[in-house]
Amino acid sequence: MWRYRAVLPLAGDEAPVTLGEGGTPLLDSPVLAESVGVARLFVKDEGLNPTGSFKARGMSAAVTRARALGAPGLVVPTAGNAGAALAAYAAAAGLPARVYAPESTPRPILATIAALGADLRLVAGHIGDAGRAARAFAAESGHFDVSTLREPYRIEGKKTMGLEIAEQLAWHLPDVIVYPTGGGTGLIGMWKVFGEMRDAGWTEREAPMPRMVVAQSEGCAPMVRAFHSGAATATPWADPVTHASGLRVPAPLGDRLILRALRESGGDAVSVAEEDIRAETRTLSRRTGIDAAPEGGCALGALRQLVALRRVSSESTVVLFNTGSGAGYRE
Helix, strand or coil, X not given: CHHHHHHCCCXXXXXXCXXXXXXXXXXXXXXXXXXXXXXXXXXXXXXXXXXXECHHHHHHHHHHHHHHCCCCCEEEECCCHHHHHHHHHHHHHCCCEEEEEECXXXXXXXXXXXXXXXXXXXXXXXXXXXXXXXXXXXXXHCCEECCCCCCCHHHHHHCHHHHHHHHHCCCCXXXXXXXXXXXXXXXXXHHHHHHHHHHHCCCCXXXXXXXXXXXXXXXXXXXXXXXXXXXXXXXXXXXCCCCCHXXXXXXXXXXXXXXXXXXXXXXXXXXXXXXXXXXXXXXXXXXXXXXXXXXXXXXXXXHHHHHHCCCCCCCCEEEEEECEEHHXXXX
């Protein structure tokens, strides 16, 4: 992703902390397009990043800045993938890292975090409980908290997903982007960079921007509820339950920014039943060859609903995100 260093927070003579993140494929799937009922459907497979998810982009940027600014150590709460990414990039930077994760986090992801040398602490409850423990540790230790949207640099790394989509589509943006949303930094970062690209003349100023779509599980859908109620913020979701651990975020800190992106883009938000997430994950994997995570299956299920409800046109070009590798969910 650092080929875009001119628009990233990096000094001219500075070397980033990188493991080769970014440059993930945008795969055209006529089979899925026909199945769902859209003109073209592309899958952006973020599971091929280092540590198996899109979180690598944000952590590369965040750890690069933390090292440059002299942070003595790093801490993060995680639903899984962010913790694995921090463990990897902290190791590459030579910085100590502590990760707080819910006890329900998939075991393979926890094993990855431990293997990469981070100090892994399990907590009862959900990512909000892990966040409280991480903030307390940061206050007492001096470790820098790289939680979602508690520092500005992870968004900068995530925005490179939008740059790549534009470049891979010859600088013509898609009609719709369907994004499985937990903390929402990927969606926020892409919407930010689409505006930057337009203002810089990289895309046509009068061309329509992509409609941004949030996909969540019915067991944890605070952004879907907030969007359809017309609220400016999201009310925390009580008792969040979903096997898609990256979507188990009951109170996204970036709720205002997510809602702004949805409304400014004329976007949408939809929740998907757990059994449908499982079925669509299998469909995504078996019809494309992508090792899809449940979050990717949720995105596919959301798109199928929206096409059936005619809230996405059958003439649309759609980019759907598979945000991580399915391998992290298998024992």
